[in-house]
Structure formats: C-alpha cells, structure tokens
Amino acid sequence: MKKVINEVDHVVDESLDGLAAAFAPWVRRIEGTHVLARAVAKPSGRVGLVSGGGSGHEPAHGGYVGEGMLDAAVAGEVFTSPTPDQILEGIRAADHGAGVLCVVKNYTGDVMNFDIAAELAKEEGIEVRQVVVNDDVAVEDSLYTSGRRGIAGTVFVHKIAGAAAERGDDLATVAAVAERVIANVRSMGLALAPCTVPARGEPTFTLGEDEIEVGIGIHGEPGVRREPLRRADDLTDELLDRVTSDLGLESGASIAVMVNSMGATPLLELGIVARRVYQVAAERGWHIRTAWVGEYMTSLEMAGYSITVLRLDDELAALLEAPASTAAVRVAR
Amino acid sequence: MKKVINEVDHVVDESLDGLAAAFAPWVRRIEGTHVLARAVAKPSGRVGLVSGGGSGHEPAHGGYVGEGMLDAAVAGEVFTSPTPDQILEGIRAADHGAGVLCVVKNYTGDVMNFDIAAELAKEEGIEVRQVVVNDDVAVEDSLYTSGRRGIAGTVFVHKIAGAAAERGDDLATVAAVAERVIANVRSMGLALAPCTVPARGEPTFTLGEDEIEVGIGIHGEPGVRREPLRRADDLTDELLDRVTSDLGLESGASIAVMVNSMGATPLLELGIVARRVYQVAAERGWHIRTAWVGEYMTSLEMAGYSITVLRLDDELAALLEAPASTAAVRVAR
Numbered sequence: 052m053k054k055v056i057n058e059v060d061h062v063v064d065e066s067l068d069g070l071a072a073a074f075a076p077w078v079r080r081i082e083g084t085h086v087l088a089r090a091v092a093k094p095s096g097r098v099g100l101v102s103g104g105g106s107g108h109e110p111a112h113g114g115y116v117g118e119g120m121l122d123a124a125v126a127g128e129v130f131t132s133p134t135p136d137q138i139l140e141g142i143r144a145a146d147h148g149a150g151v152l153c154v155v156k157n158y159t160g161d162v163m164n165f166d167i168a169a170e171l172a173k174e175e176g177i178e179v180r181q182v183v184v185n186d187d188v189a190v191e192d193s194l195y196t197s198g199r200r201g202i203a204g205t206v207f208v209h210k211i212a213g214a215a216a217e218r219g220d221d222l223a224t225v226a227a228v229a230e231r232v233i234a235n236v237r238s239m240g241l242a243l244a245p246c247t248v249p250a251r252g253e254p255t256f257t258l259g260e261d262e263i264e265v266g267i268g269i270h271g272e273p274g275v276r277r278e279p280l281r282r283a284d285d286l287t288d289e290l291l292d293r294v295t296s297d298l299g300l301e302s303g304a305s306i307a308v309m310v311n312s313m314g315a316t317p318l319l320e321l322g323i324v325a326r327r328v329y330q331v332a333a334e335r336g337w338h339i340r341t342a343w344v345g346e347y348m349t350s351l352e353m354a355g356y357s358i359t360v361l362r363l364d365d366e367l368a369a370l371l372e373a374p375a376s377t378a379a380v381r382v383a384r
Numbered sequence: 385m386k387k388v389i390n391e392v393d394h395v396v397d398e399s400l401d402g403l404a405a406a407f408a409p410w411v412r413r414i415e416g417t418h419v420l421a422r423a424v425a426k427p428s429g430r431v432g433l434v435s436g437g438g439s440g441h442e443p444a445h446g447g448y449v450g451e452g453m454l455d456a457a458v459a460g461e462v463f464t465s466p467t468p469d470q471i472l473e474g475i476r477a478a479d480h481g482a483g484v485l486c487v488v489k490n491y492t493g494d495v496m497n498f499d500i501a502a503e504l505a506k507e508e509g510i511e512v513r514q515v516v517v518n519d520d521v522a523v524e525d526s527l528y529t530s531g532r533r534g535i536a537g538t539v540f541v542h543k544i545a546g547a548a549a550e551r552g553d554d555l556a557t558v559a560a561v562a563e564r565v566i567a568n569v570r571s572m573g574l575a576l577a578p579c580t581v582p583a584r585g586e587p588t589f590t591l592g593e594d595e596i597e598v599g600i601g602i603h604g605e606p607g608v609r610r611e612p613l614r615r616a617d618d619l620t621d622e623l624l625d626r627v628t629s630d631l632g633l634e635s636g637a638s639i640a641v642m643v644n645s646m647g648a649t650p651l652l653e654l655g656i657v658a659r660r661v662y663q664v665a666a667e668r669g670w671h672i673r674t675a676w677v678g679e680y681m682t683s684l685e686m687a688g689y690s691i692t693v694l695r696l697d698d699e700l701a702a703l704l705e706a707p708a709s710t711a712a713v714r715v716a717r
Contacts, residue, residue, distance in 0.1 A: 053576045053593070055616045055653040055689065066655030072662045073643070073655075073675040109651035129652075243386045260386070283388045310406070315648035315685045318442035319399050319462075320388040326402030342406040346679070352648045352687065356388060381714040 099145030156201025240357030432478030489534025573690030
C-alpha cells in the first residue's frame with residue numbers, strides 16, 4: 052500500500068486536523084471530536100444542517116460546511132459510519148433553536164447511527180429530522196444497503212437544502228425541499244481501478260488491464276457488472292441513459308449535472324465526459340442550467356467517475372444557484 | 385492504458401469542449417483554437433493576462449481564467465507546449481488596449497513559443513511582456529529546461545498578477561508584481577506512482593511497491609532521487625525544508641502555502657500533509673495566512689504531491705486575498 056500517511060490508525064484524525072487548519076475560513080474542528088462545524092455559526096432561529104458518513108469521500112463532507120450549505124459534518128473512520136455520539140456532537144453544533152435536518156446517505160450503518168443520535172438529541176430538546184439520499188440507480192440492494200445507495204447526488208441535497216435553511220425556511224420546509232431533491236436526483240458510476248482502504252492495506256478488488264466495473268458505489272465495492280473498457284462516449288451514454296431513464300427525464304426538462312471523479316480520474320478526462328453529456332442533452336432537449344465537473348464525492352484514489360442528473364424546478368434552480376461559501380463549493384452573491 | 389477517452393488524438397480538443405461548456409459562467413472557447421478566454425472580457429484599458437502550456441495539468445490553465453486571474457489560457461497537447469499561433473490567439477483575446485502579460489513556466493519549448501508569439505503580437509501593435517516562473521527547487525536543469533522548472537507556484541503568480549491587472553495597474557507594474565511573486569515562491573514535489581501520457585500509452589516510469597520519486601516535475605518525468613516510501617511527516621518535512629531553505633525563510637515571515645495533489649493523491653492524504661505544514665510553521669515562527677490544499681497543477685493521474693511556499697508582503701497578501709471568480713479559484717468580495 053502506497054499512501055501519504057503516518058500510522059494507519061491516525062489517518063482520519065490527522066487529516067481532519069490539517070483540513071480544519073487549511074479550511075479555517077469556513078470550518079473549525081470541535082475539539083476531541085470528528086466534527087467540522089462552521090467557523091462562524093449561522094444566526095439563531097435558523098434551521099441547522101448536518102451530514103456525514105465515512106471518511107474517504109473528501110471533499111465530502113467537511114468541504115461542504117459553510118454559509119449556504121452544512122452547519123456541521125461528522126466523519127467516521129474510512130468507509131465506516133460515524134458513531135452516534137459523534138453525530139450527536141454535530142447535531143448540537145448545528146442547533147440554533149430551529150431544529151436540525153440530518154442528510155444521510157442510504158447505508159444501513161449510517162441510517163442506524165443517525166437515528167440513534169437523533170433520539171439522543173431529542174432527549175436534549177433538539178428537534179431533529181432526517182432525510183435519506185438514495186440516488187444510485189445501479190443496484191436495488193447492496194452489501195451495505197437495503198434499497199438504493201446514496202452517492203454523489205447527496206451534494207446537491209446539501210446545496211439546495213442548505214440554501215433553504217439559510218434563507219430562513221422552517222424545519223418542515225427545509226426537509227420537504229430536501230425530499231424534493233431526493234425525488235429528482237439520480238446517479239451512477241463506474242471504476243477503471245479500485246482503491247485501497249488504509250486499514251486493509253490491499254485493493255478492494257482487482258481488474259484486468261482492459262476491464263472496468265460498472266455500477267460501483269463509493270466504498271470501493273465492485274460494481275454490478277465487469278466488462279471491457281470502451282470509448283468514453285459509450286460509457287457516458289450508458290451511465291446517462293440509466294440515470295435519465297430511471298428519472299423519466301422529459302424533453303424540455305431543466306437539469307443540473309454533476310460529472311464526479313471517483314478520485315484518480317483527472318479533470319482532463321472529465322472534460323471528455325462533460326462534452327458528451329452536453330451533446331446528448333442537446334439531442335434530447337434537456338437544458339443544462341449548471342454543470343459541476345470535478346471531485347465532489349470520491350472513493351479514496353479509485354479511478355472512474357459518476358454522473359448525476361437532477362431535474363430542476365424554478366425553486367430548486369434558484370436554491371442551487373444561491374450564494375454559498377464553503378471550502379469545496381462557492382457560489383458568488 | 386486505462387483512460388476515459390475516445391481517440392488519443394482527440395483528447396485535448398474534446399476535453400476543452402467539455403470544460404468550456406461546464407465552465408461557461410467563466411470561459412468561452414475561441415472557435416477553432418485551443419484558447420479559453422473570459423466569458424465576459426474585462427474593461428478596456430486594463431492589462432490582459434495570458435498563461436498556458438501543455439495539457440494534463442488541469443485545472444491549469446483554463447480553470448484559472450476569469451475575473452481577478454487570467455484573461456486567456458492556451459492549451460498545448462498533453463505535456464507539449466502550445467504553438468506560437470495558438471498563443472497569439474490568446475494574446476489577442478487578452479488585449480484590451482493596455483498590453484498583455486504572459487505568465488510562462490520555465491520549459492524551453494514554452495519560453496520559445498511564447499517569445500515567438502510575443503513578437504508576432506508586437507507586429508500587430510500589442511504591447512507584450514513575459515515573466516518566467518521557475519519555482520521548482522529540485523533541479524537546476526532538466527531534460528526540458530535550462531534553469532529551474534516552473535511548477536505549482538505558477539498559480540500564485542496567476543492570482544496575484546491577475547489581481548494587480550484587475551485593479552488597473554499598468555503593464556510594467558503588473559509585470560513587477562509578478563516578478564516579486566516569482567522571487568518569493570518555491571516548490572518541490574514527489575511521486576508515489578507515475579502517469580501515462582495518452583499518446584505514449586505506457587507509464588512514464590516504473591516504481592517498486594515501496595519506492596517513491598523525490599523531486600519530480602509536472603510532465604511525468606522521474607525525480608532526482610528514488611528512495612523508499614517514508615512516513616508522511618518525514619516526506620513533508622523534507623519538501624518543506626528544501627523549499628524554505630532555498631527561500632531563506634525567516635521566523636516571523638508571513639506566507640501562503642499550497643499543498644497540491646499531482647492527480648491521484650486524495651484530499652484525505654493532503655490533509656495529513658497540511659497538518660504537518662502547520663506544525664512546522666508554528667515551530668519555525670512562520671505565519672500561514674492562506675493555505676490552498678487540493679489539485680492546482682497536476683500531472684495527469686500521477687500519485688504524489690508538491691508543496692509551495694510564497695513569502696508575502698502586505699501588498700502580495702492583499703492581492704492574493706482580492707476577489708476572484710474562476711472555475712477553480714474563487715475568492716469572495
């Protein structure tokens with residue numbers, strides 16, 4: 052295993068320290084925890100937003116803490132759900148008297164631990180609601196999930212629900228906006244190379260020189276199908292077709308797109324994917340209002356990419372384009 | 385070779401199309417060229433800023449086109465200097481009547497082609513000046529360079545000279561500011577794994593399971609020394625020591641730091657590097673005003689990282705923190 056680390060057991064703790072220092076304009080680490088909270092808390096009376104999950108998905112989730120997005124992000128060990136007590140710390144940090152919405156990706160451990168934390172927070176008098184993102188169309192159930200997995204589409208939930216919270220919507224409204232994003236967002240990914248979890252020390256799977264895994268998740272798991280590498284446009288067509296068919300995307304629809312690197316696939320290649328997405332959208336009559344191309348929800352140093360499509364209505368579009376200031380996403384006023 | 389591409393010969397052209405579409409709020413591609421220019425040109429009477437070089441360093445250089453940074457970026461083929469006619473197109477696009485500054489990294493081909501383009505532009509009546517960035521302390525000469533190579537520190541030149549141009553400084557002043565950055569910036573990098581140039585089809589070098597290359601450039605070339613992988617803190621200490629010794633960095637200095645992934649090294653690991661940089665800075669009495677941690681000047685999917693340190697004075701700090709709006713760097717007003 053070749054990684055820039057010190058001890059395997061300290062990877063997450065040390066990385067959080069370094070990122071908290073570098074991201075100091077946006078976040079602070081709550082001492083003794085794995086929680087990154089906003090450097091400057093939002094005004095009281097506004098709904099708080101918490102997300103989190105295993106580490107290894109950077110810039111998720113600490114990179115999305117700041118004005119217009121999350122109030123706190125809770126990091127588990129690599130590809131491991133954060134514990135309820137850590138999540139509770141995040142909820143406390145995000146509570147400004149108007150309740151807290153937890154944005155959870157659909158993995159059994161995450162859902163369970165966020166549930167427990169929410170119960171504990173309620174005992175402290177904090178109103179908590181939870182939404183579960185399940186945007187991955189590749190599988191109906193997986194090793195880690197009952198139902199579809201939550202992957203890169205989660206970042207659009209952070210952005211849009213975050214903007215709703217920032218403008219002063221109440222908890223029920225912010226939750227409803229988040230659910231509307233979840234109902235309209237779909238993703239699917241593929242891998243050209245696996246990743247190596249530090250504590251395990253070897254790749255999560257092996258692939259031949261010309262093989263890829265289609266339908267991968269974000270925890271190094273293999274996809275639903277192994278097949279030969281094809282031209283970029285063929286791969287992109289398939290992912291886009293699966294995602295938009297599932298969404299029932301109609302001609303004339305307004306959409307946001309994310310072309311997300313799983314880690315090692317460079318922006319040069321993502322550009323080739325983005326080009327094809329714009330071509331197909333033009334053919335099908337989809338209007339791309341916003342395209343995010345880069346690293347948003349990674350799987351350590353896995354090579355590959357995912358495509359996310361979000362169907363927009365006017366309000367979702369306005370919230371997606373509302374100001375935000377975080378380490379990883381910034382939208383100007 | 386496993387890459388998300390169609391034909392090897394179309395990689396750069398197709399990627400530029402896709403990135404131009406996705407980055408449309410900031411850039412437009414000048415038709416028939418490899419030039420990305422600002423979507424909205426700056427007011428006439430302001431100095432224009434052009435940079436560029438081979439592709440494969442994304443988000444350099446198109447990601448830095450926009451308000452407060454570059455006016456145009458010129459892309460060559462992968463790891464290949466752009467041709468003089470392409471650079472000339474960039475200079476024309478950046479010219480708003482007050483002259484154009486070209487920010488060139490010190491590679492023989494780049495310097496020569498930018499020189500030729502400058503001569504051609506002068507014949508058209510455009511005033512052009514050139515600064516050459518040579519921040520890499522690893523080597524004095526290399527396969528591609530006479531003198532030190534230009535690497536990640538170049539992005540600080542874009543940001544600071546771009547801010548000077550934006551506020552209305554004249555060409556001589558913008559050039560002088562750029563030279564002050566160059567005089568005060570140093571970088572050095574290392575690789576854990578090589579990259580593969582599409583047209584070549586195989587890795588630029590091979591490394592044993594426990595080996596790294598120290599002192600690499602940004603074109604897949606091996607470093608100056610091959611050695612066993614060590615702890616992240618040891619590696620970071622060495623890079624930081626080389627960089628700051630060369631700079632003669634004094635206790636009490638104010639600095640900007642960049643921890644730059646060469647491509648495949650994830651943010652999780654960069655966080656561990658950043659932590660150590662902050663520790664050493666605290667021990668040595670250096671005040672880190674700004675830390676950029678992420679992918680700024682990559683070498684395709686190479687695994688590894690570089691550290692850049694820029695000594696700041698009050699003016700350089702203010703220009704670094706001035707507003708900017710590009711695909712890859714955004715600083716709020």
